Amino acid sequence: MIIVVCFVGGMLYYSMNVLWPRQSQAFFIPEDASPLLRGGYAVIFSCGTWTAGLIVAFICSRLHHEKWQLIAFTVVQTALIGSMASVTADDKVQAIVTVVIAATTITPPQLLSFTMLSFGLEDQNDLGVAVGLAGTFRLFGGAVATAIYTAIYSNRFSEALPGRMTAAIEDAGMDVSEGLLQELIAAAATNTRAAYGAVTGATPELIDRAVVAARDAYVQGFRLVYLVAIAFGVLATIAAACTVSTDRSKKNNDRAVIMKTEVGKMDAMFQEKTAT
Numbered sequence: 001m002i003i004v005v006c007f008v009g010g011m012l013y014y015s016m017n018v019l020w021p022r023q024s025q026a027f028f029i030p031e032d033a034s035p036l037l038r039g040g041y042a043v044i045f046s047c048g049t050w051t052a053g054l055i056v057a058f059i060c061s062r063l064h065h066e067k068w069q070l071i072a073f074t075v076v077q078t079a080l081i082g083s084m085a086s087v088t089a090d091d092k093v094q095a096i097v098t099v100v101i102a103a104t105t106i107t108p109p110q111l112l113s114f115t116m117l118s119f120g121l122e123d124q125n126d127l128g129v130a131v132g133l134a135g136t137f138r139l140f141g142g143a144v145a146t147a148i149y150t151a152i153y154s155n156r157f158s159e160a161l162p163g164r165m166t167a168a169i170e171d172a173g174m175d176v177s178e179g180l181l182q183e184l185i186a187a188a189a190t191n192t193r194a195a196y197g198a199v200t201g202a203t204p205e206l207i208d209r210a211v212v213a214a215r216d217a218y219v220q221g222f223r224l225v226y227l228v229a230i231a232f233g234v235l236a237t238i239a240a241a242c243t244v245s246t247d248r249s250k251k252n253n254d255r256a257v258i259m260k261t262e263v264g265k266m267d268a269m270f271q272e273k274t275a276t
Contacts, residue, residue, distance in 0.1 A: 004239035007141035014142025048103025070240035078233025153221035164213035
């Protein structure tokens with residue numbers, strides 16, 4: 001079951017590294033934004049990942065009860081990912097805060113899974129194979145999820161866009177024609193004012209409404225992605241509930257490895273202590 005947790009965790013972790021930059025660019029970043037601003041939005045998810053590493057190192061390692069930690073993290077991350085379905089282009093603060101907290105809860109289950117897997121082995125000679133297999137499933141889950149989620153939001157965007165553009169044309173006080181609609185749909189691929197301005201017969205009002213229409217279509221696409229992700233989060237929670245916490249008798253603060261260059265120093269320190 002730990003492998004399942006790794007697989008689903010990879011589905012959320014790696015896919016969010018791909019989806020969030022696209023979502024932030026479609027929702028919140030103006031078309032004339034600097035590369036620095038675009039890069040800043042792209043690394044927001046990583047901020048939560050860095051925080052998660054500190055939490056695992058200094059808090060999770062002292063709490064023990066890894067099974068219940070896994071359950072708690074997967075429940076919270078599922079709720080947060082699901083809440084992203086309610087995010088629109090006007091919910092910038094909500095989106096940023098949710099993404100950071102979600103990243104903080106997505107990473108720990110994967111790191112905890114590696115330690116649980118290593119402590120659960122009867123033969124430590126299998127450690128490399130076991131952890132390597134878990135890492136492989138984590139990467140595989142990310143690849144599968146990225147493909148699934150990208151296909152979902154692309155298809156949903158394509159389905160929602162014609163209706164949104166038709167409404168934009170009507171709200172701009174213009175007659176709807178197949179030629180105008182198709183040109184606007186083609187321009188939505190870049191969703192810039194320059195692209196809409198090149199559409200035959202486009203007016204300033206139509207350009208403004210077309211930008212908003214394309215953004216609304218993206219909202220529908222990403223909303224469906226996050227709703228689908230809830231199902232995978234539930235699967236991860238069930239898998240976490242089927243795991244077993246690490247035997248605390250196997251844990252200690254002793255160093256497992258001593259560097260070769262330290263052997264002489266340690267021998268000298270030992271002899272000095274025995275001499276006194």
